[in-house]
Amino acid sequence: MLKTRTIRLVLLVSGFFALGDCNALAQPSIQYSADRKVWLLQAGEQSYAFGVNERGELQSLFWGGRLQGIADVAEAKSLPERASFDLSTTTTPQEYPGWGAGLYTEPALKVTFSNGNRDLVLHYVSHKIEGDELQVLVRDISEPIFVELHYRVYPDQGIIARWSVIENRSDQPVVLESAAAASWSLPPGNGYEAHWLTGHWAEEWQQQAAPVEPGSIVMESRRGSTSHQANPWFEIDRQQETTEASGPAWFGELGWSGSWRITVETSSFQQTRITGGYNPFDFGYKLDAGAHLQTPIFYAGYTGRGRGEVSRLLHRFQQEEILPGGDKARLRPVLYNSWEATEFNVDEAGQTALAEKAAALGAERFVIDDGWFGQRKTDNAGLGDWYVNPQKFPHGLKPVIDRVHALGMDFGIWVEPEMVNPDSDLYRRHPDWAMNFPGRPRTEGRNQLLLNLARKDVAEYVFSFLDKLVTENDISFLKWDYNRNWADPGWDAVPVDEQKKIYVQYVANLYDILARLRAKHPGLEIESCSGGGGRVDLGILRYTDEVWPSDNTDALDRLVLQDGFTRAYSPGIMMAWVTDVPNFLDRRTVPLKFRFLVAMNGSLGIGGNLNHWTAQEMQEATEMVTYYKSIRPVVQRGELYRLLSPEEGSASASEYVARDGSKAVVFAFLHSQRFGAPFPVLRLQGLQPNAHYRIHTMDDKLQQPQSELSGDALMHQGLVFQLTGDYDSSSVTLERLP
Numbered sequence: 027m028l029k030t031r032t033i034r035l036v037l038l039v040s041g042f043f044a045l046g047d048c049n050a051l052a053q054p055s056i057q058y059s060a061d062r063k064v065w066l067l068q069a070g071e072q073s074y075a076f077g078v079n080e081r082g083e084l085q086s087l088f089w090g091g092r093l094q095g096i097a098d099v100a101e102a103k104s105l106p107e108r109a110s111f112d113l114s115t116t117t118t119p120q121e122y123p124g125w126g127a128g129l130y131t132e133p134a135l136k137v138t139f140s141n142g143n144r145d146l147v148l149h150y151v152s153h154k155i156e157g158d159e160l161q162v163l164v165r166d167i168s169e170p171i172f173v174e175l176h177y178r179v180y181p182d183q184g185i186i187a188r189w190s191v192i193e194n195r196s197d198q199p200v201v202l203e204s205a206a207a208a209s210w211s212l213p214p215g216n217g218y219e220a221h222w223l224t225g226h227w228a229e230e231w232q233q234q235a236a237p238v239e240p241g242s243i244v245m246e247s248r249r250g251s252t253s254h255q256a257n258p259w260f261e262i263d264r265q266q267e268t269t270e271a272s273g274p275a276w277f278g279e280l281g282w283s284g285s286w287r288i289t290v291e292t293s294s295f296q297q298t299r300i301t302g303g304y305n306p307f308d309f310g311y312k313l314d315a316g317a318h319l320q321t322p323i324f325y326a327g328y329t330g331r332g333r334g335e336v337s338r339l340l341h342r343f344q345q346e347e348i349l350p351g352g353d354k355a356r357l358r359p360v361l362y363n364s365w366e367a368t369e370f371n372v373d374e375a376g377q378t379a380l381a382e383k384a385a386a387l388g389a390e391r392f393v394i395d396d397g398w399f400g401q402r403k404t405d406n407a408g409l410g411d412w413y414v415n416p417q418k419f420p421h422g423l424k425p426v427i428d429r430v431h432a433l434g435m436d437f438g439i440w441v442e443p444e445m446v447n448p449d450s451d452l453y454r455r456h457p458d459w460a461m462n463f464p465g466r467p468r469t470e471g472r473n474q475l476l477l478n479l480a481r482k483d484v485a486e487y488v489f490s491f492l493d494k495l496v497t498e499n500d501i502s503f504l505k506w507d508y509n510r511n512w513a514d515p516g517w518d519a520v521p522v523d524e525q526k527k528i529y530v531q532y533v534a535n536l537y538d539i540l541a542r543l544r545a546k547h548p549g550l551e552i553e554s555c556s557g558g559g560g561r562v563d564l565g566i567l568r569y570t571d572e573v574w575p576s577d578n579t580d581a582l583d584r585l586v587l588q589d590g591f592t593r594a595y596s597p598g599i600m601m602a603w604v605t606d607v608p609n610f611l612d613r614r615t616v617p618l619k620f621r622f623l624v625a626m627n628g629s630l631g632i633g634g635n636l637n638h639w640t641a642q643e644m645q646e647a648t649e650m651v652t653y654y655k656s657i658r659p660v661v662q663r664g665e666l667y668r669l670l671s672p673e674e675g676s677a678s679a680s681e682y683v684a685r686d687g688s689k690a691v692v693f694a695f696l697h698s699q700r701f702g703a704p705f706p707v708l709r710l711q712g713l714q715p716n717a718h719y720r721i722h723t724m725d726d727k728l729q730q731p732q733s734e735l736s737g738d739a740l741m742h743q744g745l746v747f748q749l750t751g752d753y754d755s756s757s758v759t760l761e762r763l764p
């Protein structure tokens with residue numbers, strides 16, 4: 027085991043170590059010095075150190091590039107108070123600060139005890155190291171409130187995961203006002219820049235950047251789910267130093283699909299810490315005597331190789347450690363979905379006709395979207411009634427599914443299990459199942475209410491209807507949608523002081539349903555959709571195979587959305603459909619080739635009304651699907667290099683390199699040519715300098731006369747495309763020669 031890891035580490039950090047530096051490579055991923063009471067965690071390029079200071083607190087010591095070993099870590103010594111206004115508890119970067127003893131910075135844990143005490147001071151008790159896992163136990167100086175701080179090191183992927191388990195070993199309940207997974211401290215200093223993702227429906231994944239100044243940058247969702255408005259991802263780098271291709275960058279991602287918060291807080295003393303976990307807003311989790319609460323997991327990493335490497339590390343980590351099936355997971359099939367073509371007007375004849383056409387294009391999965399169940403004709407009715415609509419599918423789903431299979435595709439179906447329309451049999455039977463505050467108006471969004479999945483009976487209902495649906499029909503794929511946020515998070519079936527547990531229990535039950543379904547139906551794949559990209563995070567991705575990043579399918583907008591998405595998540599799980607023009611949202615008309623090539627930067631799907639496609643369009647689409655299948659492993663599992671950002675001008679380009687270096691694919695897009703300007707030369711990245719590559723073109727846009735070039739030539743001289751006019755695009759593949 028150690029041997030394999032050592033070899034891979036050499037590859038990962040070869041730019042930073044001499045290959046003969048066996049000492050560093052042979053070290054365990056977690057080291058402890060009993061003399062100095064310090065720990066050193068090593069993951070890829072990243073070192074992370076903390077220790078016990080003279081007061082008994084855990085103190086963060088270092089987070090950044092790789093140290094030689096534990097000898098490089100000085101012992102922890104608290105920092106002095108600054109005047110009488112910033113006490114030592116505040117100036118000292120605590121590893122997991124409780125709110126108490128004069129802490130003015132963001133606490134990781136805040137507790138109200140039943141006697142009214144709210145002072146919590148956590149001191150070291152013990153620790154254990156098992157392989158790549160470290161567990162450190164701290165407790166309050168007088169009350170038996172214990173916190174297990176968990177650290178899991180992923181040496182091969184360069185990621186450290188942290189989470190906490192808060193235990194109440196007293197005989198009285200306490201209320202947790204806030205509970206973070208972890209607090210990460212950056213090396214002291216200024217000049218940092220923070221990056222994060224914001225948005226709204228149809229405009230998710232917008233990249234934000236701001237200098238890190240004294241004060242806080244708060245990224246959060248108070249909505250009960252991950253949200254379109256912010257995504258639990260951050261990156262912090264050095265303003266003057268870090269670029270796409272070089273320089274230091276610290277980054278992290280929360281694994282939680284409920285309300286969450288990440289606070290980047292900088293003190294007046296140039297100390298920045300990033301605290302993340304449950305959103306403290308409206309939190310108040312009652313922890314009974316003897317009970318414990320586990321926080322979400324906060325994953326983080328460091329690289330010295332720029333912003334592009336941040337995303338590559340995350341993509342690889344997600345592929346190998348988070349997504350179901352890991353490295354062995356099936357590549358995403360090309361799917362067809364008729365939502366934009368037919369909306370709610372689905373029926374047996376119409377869907378079968380579309381399936382025939384989709385199969386002819388080379389689609390591998392056919393998905394019936396919203397509208398197939400209950401009395402669903404519009405979004406006014408039907409959610410909650412998961413029987414097949416007898417008018418639309420008089421013979422049930424079987425004939426369509428059989429035809430889809432006969433055409434060589436697998437079959438998927440849309441569900442929105444957590445919702446109910448007031449106009450539904452389910453709501454008429456169980457109005458109490460909807461989330462609400464008793465006696466208050468029930469806030470509707472898209473004419474629907476949320477089922478309170480925190481309730482056992484509701485969770486059981488949801489599991490059993492999905493289980494029945496998948497058992498009775500040959501269904502390989504569920505598109506799991508979620509089309510609104512919480513507005514009335516009441517839970518009146520439990521005592522008042524338990525009701526806020528809804529923020530934790532709802533998500534725990536959601537994960538449990540997904541896990542049970544997958545266990546019972548091992549071949550089943552699931553897409554996380556929330557009116558587009560409202561539920562994408564490392565929590566849901568443990569149970570889902572892909573995500574729908576946005577309802578916005580306009581190819582030009584998609585270039586920007588996809589660029590933001592892939593900052594945080596793997597292109598391999600990013601579903602991207604080619605839909606009709608003019609696009610429903612922007613009324614923009616973009617050529618079919620451009621639409622296809624944009625969608626090929628993720629997991630390709632087709633969502634247009636094929637009944638309206640001409641024979642020529644069908645032919646072009648068939649060729650595009652064939653092309654995609656040939657590059658799919660490189661795009662879905664390779665390393666992404668951003669050559670030209672779509673945020674910065676009319677031209678954009680991306681490159682994907684297979685992990686074994688044997689292939690690469692380049693995409694080039696021109697939105698609109700101005701003043702006859704030539705398309706910028708694309709200097710490739712991530713190739714082997716001495717290797718030679720055969721260049722395969724799909725059209726006559728490449729101006730290079732040579733059909734073979736060295737890695738050096740491709741990376742230094744670059745590729746010259748002649749893209750002209752509006753919405754021009756091209757792609758080439760490179761094959762390394764033996």
Ligand code: DGJ
Nearest residue numbers: 365395396555557558577
């Ligand atoms: C929102 C999704 O994002 C769409 O793709 C579609 O499935 C609709 N819901 C259906 O109501």
